Amino acid sequence: MSQTYQIKQNDIVVDLPKTVGAGYGQFWHSRSLYRVVKGSRGSKKSKTTALNYVIRLLKYSWANLLVIRRYSNTNKQSTYTDFKWAANQLKVAHKFKFNESLPEITIKATGQKILFRGLDDELKITSITVDVGSLCWAWFEEAYQIETEDKFSTVVESIRGSLDVPDFFKQITVTFNPWNERHWLKRVFFDEETRRADTFATTTTYKCNEWLDEVDIKRYEDLYHTNPRRARIVCDGEWGVAEGLIYENVTVKDFNKDELLQDSANKLCIGLDFGFTHDPTALCCSLINDTTKEIYVFDEAYKVGLITKEVAKMI
Incomplete structure (x- = not known):
């Protein structure tokens, strides 16, 4: 000081x-x-x-x-x-x-x-x-x-x-x-x-x-030797998530889902997990390419208190 x-x-x-x-x-x-x-x-x-x-x-x-x-x-x-x-x-x-x-x-x-x-x-x-x-x-x-x-x-x-x-x-x-x-x-x-x-x-x-x-x-x-990516966050205070990630190789970029769907290798995948009071209803919309091992996430919703009609309207 x-x-x-x-x-x-x-x-x-x-x-x-x-x-x-x-x-x-x-x-x-x-x-x-x-x-x-x-x-x-x-x-x-x-x-x-x-x-x-x-x-x-x-x-x-x-x-x-x-x-x-x-x-x-x-x-x-x-x-x-x-x-x-x-x-x-x-x-x-x-x-x-x-x-x-x-x-x-x-x-x-x-x-x-x-x-x-x-x-x-x-x-x-x-x-x-x-x-x-x-x-x-x-x-x-x-x-x-x-x-x-x-x-x-x-x-x-x-x-x-x-x-x-x-x-x-x-x-x-x-x-x-x-x-x-x-x-x-x-x-x-x-x-x-x-x-x-x-x-x-x-x-x-x-x-x-x-x-x-x-x-x-x-x-x-x-x-710094065993996990450099984690070290940048935990040791150096850089922005990032140090733990709990399922996918670590994530890139944010613009893409057109309709154009990607013209390629039959890209499959449309909609995932829905129902919740209500404490656990939110979660919706994830993505395209999955098994050949390139790529997932394109283009929409999501995460909200508590939705009844079935509201979930249907949201989708």
């Missing part, structure tokens, strides 16, 4: 540069409306974000934080635990009241809140209010799990208003592991032509995590 300073808690002194480590100086000090980190595995992005917010909340008594994950039940074992860890690392855990059942964290002296929610129903989040100060900060963790920009924007729009206090600022922090380059996160925050205004976006890797041991480092570096 670019500044050397300490936190004094009675007789306890915490050296921040030593506690937080290197690699996140610009992120730490950024006041851009959108503060975005695409971080590889082991890049300490979540831990650093939790440390940063503990410091900021104690510094700014008007601030409250909303922590968002795609599913609410994943907060307790991730972001909530990260905040407990951060408060202990900074030796300020006694200043917070931790309510694990909600979960929720309160600063005892001021009543400021750290609220944890999921995007199971994003509209419910828009009505959240706080008793003290302003709900002016939000942290979206593992944001690659959020399917659409609209879901994200619905919550962002609830971070509004202002306070007549010195140094007031609103901020949306977004952290995630690298994901498919066609994900909306790339277009919205990383592509220069389409990125949102007032955005700080960066990519971090395991190389900025000085607390990894030799075993961890060797495990990452071995990937």
Whole structure:
């Protein structure tokens, strides 16, 4: 970090540069409306974000934080635990009241809140209010799990208003592991032509995590030899899907399905998997060429709550 300073808690002194480590100086000090980190595995992005917010909340008594994950039940074992860890690392855990059942964290002296929610129903989040100060900060963790920009924007729009206090600022922090380059996160925050205004976006890797041991480092570096494609994602933080792919050799290009169908080698294949409430109905339309081993996917649908008549109309 670019500044050397300490936190004094009675007789306890915490050296921040030593506690937080290197690699996140610009992120730490950024006041851009959108503060975005695409971080590889082991890049300490979540831990650093939790440390940063503990410091900021104690510094700014008007601030409250909303922590968002795609599913609410994943907060307790991730972001909530990260905040407990951060408060202990900074030796300020006694200043917070931790309510694990909600979960929720309160600063005892001021009543400021750290609220944890999921995007199971994003509209419910828009009505959240706080008793003290302003709900002016939000942290979206593992944001690659959020399917659409609209879901994200619905919550962002609830971070509004202002306070007549010195140094007031609103901020949306977004952290995630690298994901498919066609994900909306790339277009919205990383592509220069389409990125949102007032955005700080960066990519971090395991190389900025000085607390990894030799075993961890060797495990990452071995990937460059054993699985270079995966290494580019897991180690270097490049866009891509590191695991779970059925087909890895995928190319996005324009083609005319009607022209391809004139070749008898290309067979039309329509796949339908019925769902309803929890599992979506999935439709995949493609052409398959057994000779060239190529599949041309030209249409798809993926939606919950469809009855049979609606499925038929969609097809």
